[in-house]
Amino acid sequence: MRFLCPTCREPLNKLPSNRVACADHGEFGSVEENGLVVFDGCFDEHSFFDTQAMERLDRYYAHVGPEEFEDILARKELWEMDIGNKWVGITEKYWWEKYTGRIRGRRVLEIGCGVNYITSYLLRSGNDVLSFDICKASIDYQSKLLEQTGVARDRLTVAVANAEQVELPGEFDYVDINNVLHHIYDKRAALERAFRALKPGGQVLIVEPNYFYPLRWIIETDLFDPFNFLKCYFVRNSLMEKDEKAIVFSELRVLLQEVGFEIEVDEKDRNFFGSFVLRLLRDGTWMARLVFWLDQKVFGRVIPRYFAPFEYIVARRSA
Numbered sequence: 155m156r157f158l159c160p161t162c163r164e165p166l167n168k169l170p171s172n173r174v175a176c177a178d179h180g181e182f183g184s185v186e187e188n189g190l191v192v193f194d195g196c197f198d199e200h201s202f203f204d205t206q207a208m209e210r211l212d213r214y215y216a217h218v219g220p221e222e223f224e225d226i227l228a229r230k231e232l233w234e235m236d237i238g239n240k241w242v243g244i245t246e247k248y249w250w251e252k253y254t255g256r257i258r259g260r261r262v263l264e265i266g267c268g269v270n271y272i273t274s275y276l277l278r279s280g281n282d283v284l285s286f287d288i289c290k291a292s293i294d295y296q297s298k299l300l301e302q303t304g305v306a307r308d309r310l311t312v313a314v315a316n317a318e319q320v321e322l323p324g325e326f327d328y329v330d331i332n333n334v335l336h337h338i339y340d341k342r343a344a345l346e347r348a349f350r351a352l353k354p355g356g357q358v359l360i361v362e363p364n365y366f367y368p369l370r371w372i373i374e375t376d377l378f379d380p381f382n383f384l385k386c387y388f389v390r391n392s393l394m395e396k397d398e399k400a401i402v403f404s405e406l407r408v409l410l411q412e413v414g415f416e417i418e419v420d421e422k423d424r425n426f427f428g429s430f431v432l433r434l435l436r437d438g439t440w441m442a443r444l445v446f447w448l449d450q451k452v453f454g455r456v457i458p459r460y461f462a463p464f465e466y467i468v469a470r471r472s473a
């Protein structure tokens with residue numbers, strides 16, 4: 155088993171009862187019949203993420219077969235991107251490749267994988283991937299999607315685990331945290347574990363929404379409670395978690411450094427309007443292209459980074 159005891163970092167073992175345990179520190183989870191490790195205390199169903207994954211993503215992925223999935227993976231520009239990705243809001247697909255090149259033949263840890271194309275993309279690039287998420291419904295759906303889209307799973311390990319608690323050996327070349335940190339209460343605990351899971355020289359890839367992006371701030375700020383009707387609407391319709399707050403990047407940078415990371419890349423996302431309005435436009439239309447073009451050429455250059463919708467960070471565990 156690749157998981158370590160959260161207390162002593164010795165390898166966990168599977169008991170005859172199918173429980174996962176450390177001889178000195180007790181039991182931490184179970185192994186299901188299909189080999190899936192489910193750590194205790196993770197969400198099972200009816201959580202916010204369950205609703206998100208099942209109701210929304212199912213609409214996009216229910217009828218996707220291998221060919222359609224190929225098409226989804228190939229769409230990179232925001233104006234033509236797959237709807238699932240646009241809804242999550244990451245506006246530069248495979249953004250890390252600008253800095254790392256295409257990642258091939260490496261060991262990659264995907265924290266909070268949810269239901270996404272990233273695990274598939276990494277697998278198809280010949281990487282060994284360990285993906286985990288706190289929501290079991292997402293992990294089950296992700297597994298079903300991999301099968302449905304014909305992605306080989308022999309180099310994949312999946313688990314239901316909490317990023318604040320899971321301990322892994324320092325064997326990964328990359329740790330990917332895609333739009334997850336802002337859902338994690340104890341960010342320091344998650345980043346410390348990500349740091350320990352990396353080989354010396356390994357890199358963490360982070361993209362997160364910015365709290366000060368005006369369209370986010372307005373629905374997340376507590377300033378107008380209880381009269382923030384927009385916020386109430388978003389929470390009521392499971393479009394955001396209650397008390398969800400995007401990342402304050404000045405704080406995240408400090409935290410990364412305190413944990414021991416060396417920040418190598420810290421870039422804003424330029425798609426000020428695109429990341430918001432493209433959900434409302436059809437793919438590939440001239441309107442969609444125009445918004446994308448204006449963001450790249452005009453708004454993205456003049457609007458201060460402080461208000462950017464997302465930021466991208468690459469940080470290294472140098473020792």
Ligand SMILES: C[S@@+](CC[C@H](N)C(=O)[O-])C[C@H]1O[C@@H](n2cnc3c(N)ncnc32)[C@H](O)[C@@H]1O
Pocket residue numbers: 203242265266267268269270286287288289292315316317318331332333334337338339
């Ligand atoms: C906005 S989704 C992003 C999912 C995926 N990374 C993507 O880009 O589509 C946030 C994900 O983080 C997961 N998550 C939230 N808290 C977590 C935690 N403490 N440990 C592991 N995963 C967590 C949720 O279940 C959800 O799948």
Ligand SMILES: [Zn+2]
Pocket residue numbers: 159160161162163164176177178179
């Ligand atoms: Zn132990």
